[in-house]
Amino acid sequence: MKLISLIEQIKLKKSYLCVGIDPDLEKIPKHIRNQEDPIYSFSKSIIDSTVKFAVAFKFNIAFFEAYGIKGFISMEKLIKYVKNKYPNVFTIADAKRGDIGNSSDRYAKAFFENFGFDSITVSPYMGRDSIEPFLSFENRHTIILALTSNSGAEDFQFISSEGKKVYEHVIDESKKWRGNENIMYVVGATKARYIEKIRKLTPDTFLLIPGIGAQGGSLEEVSSLGINKNIGILINSSRAIIYASSDEDFAKKAAEEAKNIQIRMEVILKEKSII
Amino acid sequence: MKLISLIEQIKLKKSYLCVGIDPDLEKIPKHIRNQEDPIYSFSKSIIDSTVKFAVAFKFNIAFFEAYGIKGFISMEKLIKYVKNKYPNVFTIADAKRGDIGNSSDRYAKAFFENFGFDSITVSPYMGRDSIEPFLSFENRHTIILALTSNSGAEDFQFISSEGKKVYEHVIDESKKWRGNENIMYVVGATKARYIEKIRKLTPDTFLLIPGIGAQGGSLEEVSSLGINKNIGILINSSRAIIYASSDEDFAKKAAEEAKNIQIRMEVILKEKSII
Numbered sequence: 242m243k244l245i246s247l248i249e250q251i252k253l254k255k256s257y258l259c260v261g262i263d264p265d266l267e268k269i270p271k272h273i274r275n276q277e278d279p280i281y282s283f284s285k286s287i288i289d290s291t292v293k294f295a296v297a298f299k300f301n302i303a304f305f306e307a308y309g310i311k312g313f314i315s316m317e318k319l320i321k322y323v324k325n326k327y328p329n330v331f332t333i334a335d336a337k338r339g340d341i342g343n344s345s346d347r348y349a350k351a352f353f354e355n356f357g358f359d360s361i362t363v364s365p366y367m368g369r370d371s372i373e374p375f376l377s378f379e380n381r382h383t384i385i386l387a388l389t390s391n392s393g394a395e396d397f398q399f400i401s402s403e404g405k406k407v408y409e410h411v412i413d414e415s416k417k418w419r420g421n422e423n424i425m426y427v428v429g430a431t432k433a434r435y436i437e438k439i440r441k442l443t444p445d446t447f448l449l450i451p452g453i454g455a456q457g458g459s460l461e462e463v464s465s466l467g468i469n470k471n472i473g474i475l476i477n478s479s480r481a482i483i484y485a486s487s488d489e490d491f492a493k494k495a496a497e498e499a500k501n502i503q504i505r506m507e508v509i510l511k512e513k514s515i516i
Numbered sequence: 517m518k519l520i521s522l523i524e525q526i527k528l529k530k531s532y533l534c535v536g537i538d539p540d541l542e543k544i545p546k547h548i549r550n551q552e553d554p555i556y557s558f559s560k561s562i563i564d565s566t567v568k569f570a571v572a573f574k575f576n577i578a579f580f581e582a583y584g585i586k587g588f589i590s591m592e593k594l595i596k597y598v599k600n601k602y603p604n605v606f607t608i609a610d611a612k613r614g615d616i617g618n619s620s621d622r623y624a625k626a627f628f629e630n631f632g633f634d635s636i637t638v639s640p641y642m643g644r645d646s647i648e649p650f651l652s653f654e655n656r657h658t659i660i661l662a663l664t665s666n667s668g669a670e671d672f673q674f675i676s677s678e679g680k681k682v683y684e685h686v687i688d689e690s691k692k693w694r695g696n697e698n699i700m701y702v703v704g705a706t707k708a709r710y711i712e713k714i715r716k717l718t719p720d721t722f723l724l725i726p727g728i729g730a731q732g733g734s735l736e737e738v739s740s741l742g743i744n745k746n747i748g749i750l751i752n753s754s755r756a757i758i759y760a761s762s763d764e765d766f767a768k769k770a771a772e773e774a775k776n777i778q779i780r781m782e783v784i785l786k787e788k789s790i791i
Binding site: 310340341343351356389394407 | 538576578579581582583584585588589592610612613614615616617618619620622623625626630631639640641642643644645646647661664665666667668669670671672673675676677682685686689
């Protein structure tokens, strides 16, 4: 998917919401658990009910992989359904892959070609040659972990050298890599005060911002700091939306939660004179 | 698998060789490609022919994931075959996973419980809470990327702060984590001169050392620097063994390559008075 199409969709839907699909058999409504493919049924209902308010869906690959081959079958069905039914939706494989070149090349093919995701999250620890294989796909987007939303982010991402922290080195270095036009970065909403700094390092790049809702980040704060002239941010919410209710009304409640966020995003986009 | 059993196996087989299983349909012998499950058939033949000379097998998950659901089915069949037929072999899922806590928990269950691997490689970028879920499994081993064998390793792992490089921070910090007795580290053979330093930081931990053979590291050099009183190293070779021949004799040639390495390892273990 072209970046320009994503930007158009944001303006059209007045939303830069990404809904995170973390299907958990212990959390999904009881009446779905006995269906033939509960992971698929649940996720599909969530997508159908929230797609009006969201421009992107982030598949948390761990949650599919946890169910082994069955989980992968559900994931494949689900991504095919989304690509077919909602071709204008931006799809993210939240896989956090990264390996030596010939292995990263395999992961890139798996997610971009076989499954057909528009983007994938990757870990930068192994450096340039572990990420360039992903960057070589045109109109596919590689979302590099820069500053993550979890508490452990501080262990290594904040190590400081030559006046820059590791996550700043990651941004600075990756800007030099082949295919850098296909880079986005993950920046946790729980680290909002760093977004201003990150925008100076990389004013034009899209940021994928998880960590509002269950993890505690503020939508208004990160939006105010992160939005650039092309919007430039996607804000993800997973649990607060998809597990808004564990009853038969789960899809309706998820839609309500997504709509609430979309309305706040519309206000912000108008304040910024983007729409 | 208990660490003590791995050490016993090393002494018994006079080998600390790990064979890397990177099945690539474009490289495996032509006469296998038309079989029903070529990935499984090829990998199984390699394992059967080299298991006499190797104590561990490292499944490169990218190479299975590249073939989608089919690849996962092959992988599941293969790991079940190995666990059943060769229960004393140490199995490694070379997956390089790592995510926020509740997602890492999923990956841990997928690889340790569903597939039944003895160990998994993980990326430390997201810090403590991204790795502790793996460490909580008893007698399962979490192999943290410290200093990798690829050229990109220098981009971020060598960033220096307070007299220590990032990979040294990773080793020092991770030693404080809950379940640290289940940690091993990845150290590339191409970075042999750093192994001495790493041994000072972590004298007792097992190191998984890829990068001899195709990537150019020296078996004798890394062995001399890395071996401790409990041996403490596994040396991986993938392509040089499994693609030693692309003809019908591929399994025999793979066994010869593995045996050549085992013989050199036996000499080293004797020189060190370990056997």
